[in-house]
Every structure is written in C-alpha cells, then in structure tokens.
Amino acid sequence: MAMWGGRFTEATLSEFRDFNDSLSFDYLLAQQDIAASRAWAKGLLQAGIITDIEAAQLEQGLADLAMAIDADPRLPLQTTEEDIHSWVESQLTAKLGSVAKKLHTGRSRNDLVATDLRLWTRLQAGTVRKSLLAALAALLEFADKAEQAVMPGFTHLQRAQPVLVAHWALAYVEMFKRDLGRLDDAVARMDSCPLGCGALAGTGVNIDRNVLASELGFSHAALNSLDAVSDRDYLVELSASASLCMTHLSRLSEDVIFFCSGEAGFFKLGDAISSGSSLMPQKKNPDVFELLRGKTGRVLGHLVAILHVLKGLPLAYNKDMQEDKQGFFDLMHSWQQSLLVLATVLPHLSVNREQCRKAAELGYSNATDLADYLVSKGMPFRDAHECAGELVLVASKQQLPLEALTLQQMQQISALITDDVYPALTLEAGMARRCALGGTATGQVAAALANAKSWFEQVVAG
Known part of the structure; x- marks a missing residue:
C-alpha cells in the first residue's frame, strides 16, 4: 500500500519500485515505528483528533503488531509494501479499517523515519556500550594476570625500551x-525527538511535542x-566514534598478531581461538584478530x-537520506560484534613470560639507561647520549650486550x-x-591498574 496517491494516474514502474522501496532493510525499524505510532496516537487523542474508543483500538492494534514482530522480526518481508511505515499502516488498516487511516494525521514519513532511526540507534548504542565495557573488563583482567611480566616496547617496530605487559594492555x-x-557524548546529543515536525514545516495538529518526546x-x-x-549528525558522530574505536581495535589486533608470531613468540593463542591450515599441519593462525583488523576497513x-x-x-x-540506513545498520552490528568478540577471545590469550623477558633484554634496550646513568654522574644528556651510542657500537661489534x-x-x-653501572643496566633498574x-x-x-579498575566499577555502577 503506497502512502501517497491522488495526483497519480499511472501505475508505478516495477523497476522504479525495486529501486525506490526500502522495506528490505528498514523492516529493522518495525518496533520503533510501532512505538512512535503508539505515542502519536496518544497525542492525537489529547488533541481531540480521535476519540477514546479509536485511541484504544489503535493502541491494541499496535500492541498486537509489536507482539507479532517479537515473534517473527522478518514478518514485514512477507509483503510487498514500500517501507516499514506503509507496512505498519497496511496491517492496521486490514485489522481496524478506517480508524487506522486517522493515525497518520499531522505527521509525515519524514519526521516518522527520523524518530524511528533515533530510537533504533539509541537501542543499538546501548548494546555497543555493553560490549565495549565487556572488552574493557577483559583487558583489565588480562593486565591483572600479566602481573610483573616484562616485554620489549617498540617504536618503528624496532625494540626500544622494556615495558610491563600490563602497561601495554x-x-x-x-x-x-x-x-x-x-x-556517550554522541548519544547525549541525539536526545531530541523529531516527531511532530511533519514533512518540514511542523505539524498542523495542536499537539504537545514535549509530552510526545517524554512518551518516547x-x-x-x-x-x-x-x-x-x-x-x-548523530549517524555521522556514531560512525566516527565507531571508526576510531575500531581503529584502536585494529591496532590491538596488529600487536597481538605480531606478538603471537614465531618471530616474536610473546603471546600464545589458545586452541579455542585459533585456526589451522588446510595444507600446512604446523600452522596456528590468528584469524580472529585478522578479521577484527579487516572489519575496521568496512566500518571506515x-x-x-x-x-x-x-x-x-x-x-x-x-530521498538520498534513504541511503543512510543499510551502511549504518551494518556498521553498528560490526562494531558491537567486534567488541564482543574481543572480550570473548582475550581470556584465551596467554603471555610467554620467558620469551618476553629474553626479548626485552635484547636489542640494547638499556642504552637509554646507560645515558641516564651518565647524566646522574653530571654529564649533559646530549654528551651522554653520544657516549651510550659509542658503547653500543663497541658491544655490537663484539656481539655482546652492553652489560x-x-x-x-x-x-x-x-x-x-x-662499577655501579652494572646494576643500573639491569631490566628491573x-x-x-x-x-x-x-x-x-x-x-x-x-x-x-587500580585506578582503571576503580573507574570501571564506577561506570558499571552507573
């Protein structure tokens, strides 16, 4: 059932319908469209547009429709309606007759879809938030279990200075x-209700939009x-937030992939989060982290x-705005799924403490400590830096560590x-x-770590 007509005398081309219709993806907004319609029906009652009986009929019809969607979220796809708004109206009309046709009084699909999308986004943002908190909890647990394990820190992917594994996490x-x-900031800024703004100029119905907003x-x-x-704007803000968060997730994944490689061997992948090769029996691949890294490009x-x-x-x-949904729906799903996957797999990642320490002691990572030692003896840092570099050259020619x-x-x-230089060159010092x-x-x-745990507990407690 088209929600427009009257001035049109020719049937719509099937090719145009296929190109124009959006039910194939905006059916995901069914519950939000029903919720907005229930609130609007109450507003129409208060404005004297519909009677108490008609309002009760609309409320019951919409409640029944919500239950049907709960039972089968893909129910709208069994029809050929143009979009989710026309599907809801056609279902109500089939059940209630002319009463259903009063529901669209004073509103437009423009303010309706804007409201539906905000409601859906708010719900999905809450799910993403839970997954992000789960990822944070897993990282904090990983840092806690790492205790005093030490590993090499890197700049330019070259060994630089030792750091604690917990510091990395x-x-x-x-x-x-x-x-x-x-x-949280993006969600706070989208906390306004478009319903009652009509197509562009506002509704012609004397309705209290603040009450309407509160209802939703x-x-x-x-x-x-x-x-x-x-x-x-809120779609852009959340998409940007997702892109940056996924970039962080991708960087973490890149670290883990390298740390789990045979060349590094700092971390070990549990069997439950690894895959093998169809050809090479010895392989243990970090596919899950590669996929996390790969999905970032999709979100960007x-x-x-x-x-x-x-x-x-x-x-x-x-109408360009119809293109705002498919990509955003996929983005929110990919973001939430990726965070949840990270939270799930991190407990299956362990630290190879012996290999980490051995690697941290290599690469003259204590050269800066030698320079700092010379500074403590009164030498200017630039001169100390040069002296430490000369000693690195001496040691490297003999294939010896500085100490x-x-x-x-x-x-x-x-x-x-x-003689007091030697204690100063130890990893611990x-x-x-x-x-x-x-x-x-x-x-x-x-x-x-203690501060991060305390902050986390406060956030979870609300």
Whole structure:
C-alpha cells in the first residue's frame, strides 16, 4: 500500500519500485515505528483528533503488531509494501479499517523515519556500550594476570625500551575509555525527538511535542522542524566514534598478531581461538584478530559513505537520506560484534613470560639507561647520549650486550663510568627509573591498574 496517491494516474514502474522501496532493510525499524505510532496516537487523542474508543483500538492494534514482530522480526518481508511505515499502516488498516487511516494525521514519513532511526540507534548504542565495557573488563583482567611480566616496547617496530605487559594492555584501556566517552557524548546529543515536525514545516495538529518526546524517552522535542527531519549528525558522530574505536581495535589486533608470531613468540593463542591450515599441519593462525583488523576497513567505509550522502543535500528531507540506513545498520552490528568478540577471545590469550623477558633484554634496550646513568654522574644528556651510542657500537661489534662489556672497555669511552653501572643496566633498574606518572615502573603500573579498575566499577555502577 503506497502512502501517497491522488495526483497519480499511472501505475508505478516495477523497476522504479525495486529501486525506490526500502522495506528490505528498514523492516529493522518495525518496533520503533510501532512505538512512535503508539505515542502519536496518544497525542492525537489529547488533541481531540480521535476519540477514546479509536485511541484504544489503535493502541491494541499496535500492541498486537509489536507482539507479532517479537515473534517473527522478518514478518514485514512477507509483503510487498514500500517501507516499514506503509507496512505498519497496511496491517492496521486490514485489522481496524478506517480508524487506522486517522493515525497518520499531522505527521509525515519524514519526521516518522527520523524518530524511528533515533530510537533504533539509541537501542543499538546501548548494546555497543555493553560490549565495549565487556572488552574493557577483559583487558583489565588480562593486565591483572600479566602481573610483573616484562616485554620489549617498540617504536618503528624496532625494540626500544622494556615495558610491563600490563602497561601495554592499559594503553588500550585508555583508548577504549575515550571511545566510551565519545559514544556517550554522541548519544547525549541525539536526545531530541523529531516527531511532530511533519514533512518540514511542523505539524498542523495542536499537539504537545514535549509530552510526545517524554512518551518516547527523549529529554526534549527537537526545536526546529527543518533541522529535525533532515538531521543525521548523530549517524555521522556514531560512525566516527565507531571508526576510531575500531581503529584502536585494529591496532590491538596488529600487536597481538605480531606478538603471537614465531618471530616474536610473546603471546600464545589458545586452541579455542585459533585456526589451522588446510595444507600446512604446523600452522596456528590468528584469524580472529585478522578479521577484527579487516572489519575496521568496512566500518571506515560506512563513515565515508554517510558523509558523502549528506555533503550536498539542501534542506530539508531528500530521498538520498534513504541511503543512510543499510551502511549504518551494518556498521553498528560490526562494531558491537567486534567488541564482543574481543572480550570473548582475550581470556584465551596467554603471555610467554620467558620469551618476553629474553626479548626485552635484547636489542640494547638499556642504552637509554646507560645515558641516564651518565647524566646522574653530571654529564649533559646530549654528551651522554653520544657516549651510550659509542658503547653500543663497541658491544655490537663484539656481539655482546652492553652489560657484558668490561669496565675498562666502558671507561675508554667515559671515565665517569664505575662499577655501579652494572646494576643500573639491569631490566628491573631501567623500568624502575620510569616512575613518573604514566611510566612503566612497577609501582606506576600497579597504581594505574587500580585506578582503571576503580573507574570501571564506577561506570558499571552507573
């Protein structure tokens, strides 16, 4: 059943219908469309447009329809309606007759779809939030179990300085904390109700839109009808938030893939989260992390798509906006699923402590500690940096670690070096020196983990 007609005398081309209709994807908004219609029916009653009896009939009909959708969410796909709005109206009309035709008084599909999409987005954002919290919980647990395990930190993918494994995990906790803040901010900004704004100029029905907004769980009614029916900022904000969060997830996945490789061997993949090769029996592949990394590109693409849809649109509603849904529906699903998968697989990832420590001791990662030692003896840092570099060159030519050089060899570069240099070059001493806020010293990491746990408990408690 088309929701438009009268001035049209020719039948719609089937090719146009196939191109124009949106029921194949906007059926996902069925419950939201029903909820908006129930609220609108109450508003029509208060405005004196329908009687108490008609309002009760509409309420019962819509409630029955909601139950039918609960039982079979794909029920609308069994029809050939244009979109979810026409499906709801046709179902009501079949059951209630002319009473159902009064429901659309004073409203448009423009303000209706804008309301439906906000309601759906709010619901899905809540699900994403739960999955993000689950991912944070898994990261905190991973950091807790890592205890004092040490691993090499990297810059330019080259060994740089030792860090605690927990420090690595807490870096991603910080990223996901910011992602949570962005998600909450975006949801807060979309907390206005477009229903009652009509096609673009506002409704002709004397209806209290603030009551309508409250009925649907919004804090307030949208203030400008032109803006309300054409606003998709919240889709862009959430798509951008998803893109950045997925980028963090992808970076974590890249780390894990490398750390689990034979070349590194820092982490071990549990059998439950690994796959093998159809040809090579020895393979144990990190497919789950590769897929997490790969899905990021998919989400980024949806962000770019919605920006391109909106960038040239004049006020108010344009049919281009029908293209806002499929990509966004997929984006929200991919975002939520990816976070939930991360939360599920992290407990099956373990740390190879011995290999991590061995790797942390390689690559002259204590060269900076040697420079710091010389600074403590009164040498300017730039000179200390050069001396440490010269000693690295001496050690590398002999294929020895810095701490294996004799005191005589070291003193040939600087007479300031004494026997107390050797304790300063140990792994523990180097990390203990990084004791300023945010550093990888054991005490700092323990405090950071405790603070992160406390913050998490407060967020979960609400």
